[in-house]
Amino acid sequence: MYSAGDVRVEDRDDPRIIEPTDAIIRLTATCVCGSDLWPYRGVEPADHQVMGHEYVGVVEEIGADVKNVKVGDFVVGSFVISDNTCEICRAGFQSKCVHAEFVAQIGTQAEKARIPYADGTLVATPGHPGPELIPSLLAASDVLGTGWFAAVAAQAGPGKTVAVVGDGAVGLMAVLAAKQLGADRIIAMSRHPERQALARYYGATDIVEERGDAGVAKIKELTNGLGAHSVVEAVGTQESFMQAVGATRGGGHLGYVGVNYDVTIPGIELFFAGIHTLGGPAPVRRFLPDLIDLIWRREIDPGRVFDLTLPLEEAAEAYRAMDERRATKVLLTL
Amino acid sequence: MYSAGDVRVEDRDDPRIIEPTDAIIRLTATCVCGSDLWPYRGVEPADHQVMGHEYVGVVEEIGADVKNVKVGDFVVGSFVISDNTCEICRAGFQSKCVHAEFVAQIGTQAEKARIPYADGTLVATPGHPGPELIPSLLAASDVLGTGWFAAVAAQAGPGKTVAVVGDGAVGLMAVLAAKQLGADRIIAMSRHPERQALARYYGATDIVEERGDAGVAKIKELTNGLGAHSVVEAVGTQESFMQAVGATRGGGHLGYVGVNYDVTIPGIELFFAGIHTLGGPAPVRRFLPDLIDLIWRREIDPGRVFDLTLPLEEAAEAYRAMDERRATKVLLTL
Structure with a gap:
């Protein structure tokens, strides 16, 4: 990548063994x-x-x-x-x-x-x-390993309602993982029909199209006012991160697997959410x-x-x- | 409290039962x-x-x-x-x-x-x-319940090195809790002699006086370069929160029990730390x-x-x- 938007395929020297562990x-x-x-x-x-x-x-x-x-x-x-x-x-x-x-x-x-x-x-x-x-x-x-980690980090499993913020590849893989891990209910947050279909193929039981505060309100509505036990954040923007925090019930688990450089988390909001978080490169x-x-x-x-x-x-x-x-x-x- | 700094003791009406659950x-x-x-x-x-x-x-x-x-x-x-x-x-x-x-x-x-x-x-x-x-x-x-929760949130226990940021009452109680929970090593971050003494009384094995980046460096030095398994944040300022994040090893656990209103957590720093967090009112x-x-x-x-x-x-x-x-x-x- 020469610069933003400029990707070129070029001949380069073949890589060679440098360390004995390579x-x-x-x-x-x-x-x-x-x-x-x-x-x-x-x-x-x-x-x-x-x-x-x-x-x-x-x-x-x-x-x-x-x-x-x-x-x-x-x-x-x-x-x-x-x-x-x-x-x-x-x-x-x-x-x-x-x-x-x-x-x-x-x-x-x-x-x-x-x-x-x-x-x-x-x-x-x-x-x-x-x-x-x-x-x-x-x-x-x-993407599979990352989505899987996100679902594990969110403690997806039997008896749990899992909400997945993001319908990109990682979000879809988190849906697959939540299903494999035995989650009762998997809510995919997506507004793209073809991604909704793939989310359902991988195990989503519900689709929520709303975002931000409206998305949080919808997750609460679907979870008896409490929020999801397990939330996966697989977008990485300020809005999606705070949407994920808001969608997690008190004492619930948020797994996040990517944030961009301008995300700043208000400490007091995270504090009063009272949630577990685990994130990082998977x-x-x-x-x-x-x-x-x-x-x-x-x-x-x-x-x-x-x-x-x-x-x-x-x-x-x-x-x-x-x-x-x-x-x-x-x-x-x- | 009439206003900042102005505390008065006054006669008020006795409280009365309002709800049958009172x-x-x-x-x-x-x-x-x-x-x-x-x-x-x-x-x-x-x-x-x-x-x-x-x-x-x-x-x-x-x-x-x-x-x-x-x-x-x-x-x-x-x-x-x-x-x-x-x-x-x-x-x-x-x-x-x-x-x-x-x-x-x-x-x-x-x-x-x-x-x-x-x-x-x-x-x-x-x-x-x-x-x-x-x-x-x-x-x-x-304070005891909050310090105890912080230690539990940080997963203090056998085999663990626990670092406690803050030598106020909650921090001291987190030291007591970490000791009761069976932690191997308990590092109290304190620069006040009388609080250091109380921290040692409650079970601290090490005292670190440095703060901020220097405090993080000292914790790494004491933990083979890795950081503590378990970190308790019991101050609630921007500096102390980021000090606690930095002191936690990858995959480690941070328990935090108070943040003030101006704390903002850079998402990317929390992300690359790769740590578990659990916080909130205990x-x-x-x-x-x-x-x-x-x-x-x-x-x-x-x-x-x-x-x-x-x-x-x-x-x-x-x-x-x-x-x-x-x-x-x-x-x-x-």
Whole structure:
């Protein structure tokens, strides 16, 4: 991305092993993330930077210390590098690993990528997947893992009413996760008919089209005046964050997985809400083995969140399609 | 409180039963809360209002529907009214009860008070306490219950390092709670020698005098660079809140029990911290039976947090002493 709105596909040098814990992967597929739109839209700086942090592919080379994946393995990795052995990783917060590094700095909208701490970051699938599984495995790398974490952070589960703010890919994946986690009722907040349909496909029991205070009022109306037990915030704006706070009942749980730079939370409002919150870059690595297993057994179908597929060379059009909301999420083939 | 800084003790009409769920109590003791200093200092409005929300006393009269306490019982009550039967109360968040009302609106810096939802708000002690137990039972009404909630919210417990930001009464009670909950290490952030001593008495293993970024750096230094597992925020300013966020390790837990009106939390900082938070007015009622039991059996001695005792008539001096930090917390006798 040369600058906001200016995405180009160029030849670059092949990545090489630098540390003995590195692996080089040849990507099978990658994609554009909702968060890639922040620099694209000028909300965050963009200056001749590599892009992309979601990836599946085949291991082409490994460093001397890599033991958990081998050349030829098909792998899925998290969008945050982790050693998966430090105290923070062992507590399940691999995205805050002492060796954490954002894959976005490496850039996986590319043919190949160098993945540091390959043993702790990559998970091999049981075999080479058929093409029909590629979109779902790719989704696990971020949007599924992130939506899943959001639902876990919101403590979605049996007996719970879950409200999901945001009908982008992550919000839809949070709906899927809430369903898998056994939530009684899943309210998707969406005003787009095709996304409402996908939300229902993934398990939403109710749709709320209202936003802001009206959205909060509607959630309260649906929950006996109390608010939802579990709320997922998957938009990241000031309005959506405060909508999520307002929709959570006292003592309830809010999981949030993205906020943009201008969100400021009035302390007193959060205080009087009396809620649990958990947010941050999702520790996708924690969930990857289970998510790969669910996908491999065809129990979940997160790949449907991709509604446009383009070759990597057409990355610029992929960004445009998402920016203009012509696509929810674009898969890039190699 | 007529206006900021102007506290007067006046004769008023005796309270009377209004609802059949009310009780009238004759107070044995009451006190001044750190939060009473916000209006006293003009940070919150003050306009000819009653004051006080902490109380112990004897039930003098009950409404027709009151069943759990009877005339003559010695009772301790929470600083928030709760029915203790609604769905929110049953989930342990009595401070967000559908019938919640702040006792501060009733004013317990008084000889008598009408307590709504007496069955859900008041807890009778096993008998009439001796005078030596009065300070501890009074502490249970707010500062102990609030500090205890903060420690629970921060998930203080075995194997955990707990950092407590704030050496006021609530912070000291959070130290006591963390100790009771079995925390391995308790770091009190305090620069006042006499409060440091009390923190050590209640169970602090380490004292950190630094504040702000320097305080965060010191906590990291003491925790292998990771931050504390559990952090209690018991001050309520912008600096102390962000200090608490920064002191919490990724995936750790922050419990906060008071923020003033001008605190604004940068969403992006909270996001990248990757932490759990739980805050709000403490659901003291959840903990009252256990706290009364611990006090009755002399297992805890929270009453030491009172370092000045005055008759109610000298309430104005009590406020002055706390405002000028000549006293941590003032007990008012009747």
